[in-house]
Amino acid sequence: MVKNSNFVEKLRELGLRPTRQRVKMCEVLFNREHTFHFTINDLVKMISEELNEKISLATVYNTVHAFEKKGYLKEISINSDKSYFDTNTSIHHHFYDEDTNELIDCGENDIDPVNIKKNITGKKINSVEVLVKVASDNQNQK
Amino acid sequence: MVKNSNFVEKLRELGLRPTRQRVKMCEVLFNREHTFHFTINDLVKMISEELNEKISLATVYNTVHAFEKKGYLKEISINSDKSYFDTNTSIHHHFYDEDTNELIDCGENDIDPVNIKKNITGKKINSVEVLVKVASDNQNQK
DNA sequence: AATCTACATTATAATTATTCTAAACTATTG
DNA sequence: CAATAGTTTAGAATAATTATAATGTAGATT
Ligand SMILES: [Mn+2]
Ligand SMILES: [Mn+2]
Ligand SMILES: [Zn+2]
Ligand SMILES: [Zn+2]
Numbered sequence: 001m002v003k004n005s006n007f008v009e010k011l012r013e014l015g016l017r018p019t020r021q022r023v024k025m026c027e028v029l030f031n032r033e034h035t036f037h038f039t040i041n042d043l044v045k046m047i048s049e050e051l052n053e054k055i056s057l058a059t060v061y062n063t064v065h066a067f068e069k070k071g072y073l074k075e076i077s078i079n080s081d082k083s084y085f086d087t088n089t090s091i092h093h094h095f096y097d098e099d100t101n102e103l104i105d106c107g108e109n110d111i112d113p114v115n116i117k118k119n120i121t122g123k124k125i126n127s128v129e130v131l132v133k134v135a136s137d138n139q140n141q142k
Numbered sequence: 143m144v145k146n147s148n149f150v151e152k153l154r155e156l157g158l159r160p161t162r163q164r165v166k167m168c169e170v171l172f173n174r175e176h177t178f179h180f181t182i183n184d185l186v187k188m189i190s191e192e193l194n195e196k197i198s199l200a201t202v203y204n205t206v207h208a209f210e211k212k213g214y215l216k217e218i219s220i221n222s223d224k225s226y227f228d229t230n231t232s233i234h235h236h237f238y239d240e241d242t243n244e245l246i247d248c249g250e251n252d253i254d255p256v257n258i259k260k261n262i263t264g265k266k267i268n269s270v271e272v273l274v275k276v277a278s279d280n281q282n283q284k
Numbered sequence: 285a286a287t288c289t290a291c292a293t294t295a296t297a298a299t300t301a302t303t304c305t306a307a308a309c310t311a312t313t314g
Numbered sequence: 315c316a317a318t319a320g321t322t323t324a325g326a327a328t329a330a331t332t333a334t335a336a337t338g339t340a341g342a343t344t
Contacts (some may be wrong), residue, residue, distance in 0.1 A: 005210070009334095012187055017233075017290095017291065017292070017339090017340060017341080018339070018340080019291095019292060019293080019339075020339090022292090022301055033217055037298095039224040039330085040157060041330095045193060047275055054294085055294095056293060056294045056295070057294095057296080057331095058293075058296095058331095058332085058333090059292075059294070061329070061330095061332075062292080062293085062332095075221055075222070077193060077220050077221060078219050078341080079222075080217070080219055080221075080224065080226075080301090081222075081223065081301095081302090081328065081329085081330080082329085083222040083330085083331085084222075089179065092226055094288095095260075095262055096264070097265065097266065099196045099265075104262070106260065107260065109259065110258065110259055110260035111256060111257065111260075111289080112256070112257040112259065113261065114150065114253060114254070114256055114275060115253065116252065116253055117251065118237075118248065118249065118252035118253075119254055120237055120239070120246070120276050122278060122279055123239065123241075123276035123277060123278060123279055124277065124278075125253055125274055125275070125280040126240065126275045126277050126278055126294070126300065127273075127275045128272060128273075128274050128275075129272070129273050129275075130256055130270060130271070130272050130273075131237040131269075131270075131271050131272075131273065132258060132269070132270050132276040133260050133267070133268040133270075134264065134265035134266060134268060135265060135268050135271045136264060136265060136266075137264055137265055157320095159310085159311055159312080159320065160311080160320070161310075161311075161320095161321065162310095163321085163322070164321090182301080182302085183301090197322085197323095198322060198323045198324070199302090199323095199324095200302095200303080200304085200322075200323065200324080200325095201321080201323070203301095204303095204321080204322085213285075222330095223300085223301080223330095223331090224300085224302095225302085226302065241313085262299070273328080275342055
């Protein structure tokens with residue numbers, strides 16, 4: 001979804017009613033310079049700060065899943081405790097900082113194309129994604 | 143953990159008391175030709191079938207985490223609904239069949255080494271793993 | 285502008301995975 | 315064989331997520 005777009009119109013085009021809550025969620029999620037990663041809890045906090053009225057947790061779940069289904073959010077699996085979502089919906093790679101639990105997008109050219117030499121009969125490849133786990137480089141861990 | 147090994151001794155070496163439950167879990171998990179992927183629920187079912195007495199769910203969780211901490215099991219994140227574990231504890235890549243939710247290990251030579259051109263300052267790379275999502279190749283999806 | 289209606293939001297309950305608790309049990313040691 | 319420290323257990327607690335059903339509202343119809 002495009003930054004600074006008219007979210008009311010965008011939602012209509014998707015066949016989603018532009019309710020107050022959905023428009024606010026669009027602003028919080030998509031009206032920014034860069035894509036980012038979040039949990040449902042992060043998102044609820046962000047909305048609560050920007051919005052005066054409160055929003056129901058159920059609505060946040062419903063709307064996140066609606067946006068995911070429409071292809072404007074992507075779920076990322078790095079941790080089985082809770083769901084992480086990404087406003088960057090392209091196929092892309094991640095660094096995962098095991099110290100801070102932070103997820104960082106890999107740039108287009110940070111990783112060379114991955115060469116897959118095996119194929120599963122009758123199946124086609126939908127995505128190839130790399131997860132690079134990093135942690136602090138302490139030599140002084142004697 | 144090595145197939146057909148004396149699990150009582152192996153557990154002792156790890157500093158884990160070789161209780162009936164732990165020995166049975168070793169047999170179910172490690173006394174087989176090939177490594178495999180499982181959820182806690184899968185494992186409880188497998189144990190229940192092989193074992194006459196019942197085992198507590200808490201014990202299965204405790205023991206899986208004990209084995210994970212000792213490096214004999216590895217947690218795999220592909221789905222945020224539940225935890226998947228792998229008796230193959232090496233750094234390796236996976237195919238994930240989106241039709242069947244099946245996780246398949248990549249062989250040593252199925253994917254060329256991944257070339258990472260970026261580094262995060264102050265962090266070292268702990269692992270690089272590829273997830274290849276596949277699904278049925280239906281041309282007849284008109 | 286008032287009314288209608290399908291869809292959305294909400295509070296709350298239900299469900300599911302996982303972890304905690306504290307009492308009963310058992311492998312090991314002396 | 316008793317003592318002890320670690321383990322198992324049932325069940326309660328917690329946390330994330332989903333379901334329910336009553337209430338609200340966007341957009342259409344009058
Ligand atoms: Mn989902
Ligand atoms: Mn774990
Ligand atoms: Zn990302
Ligand atoms: Zn594997």
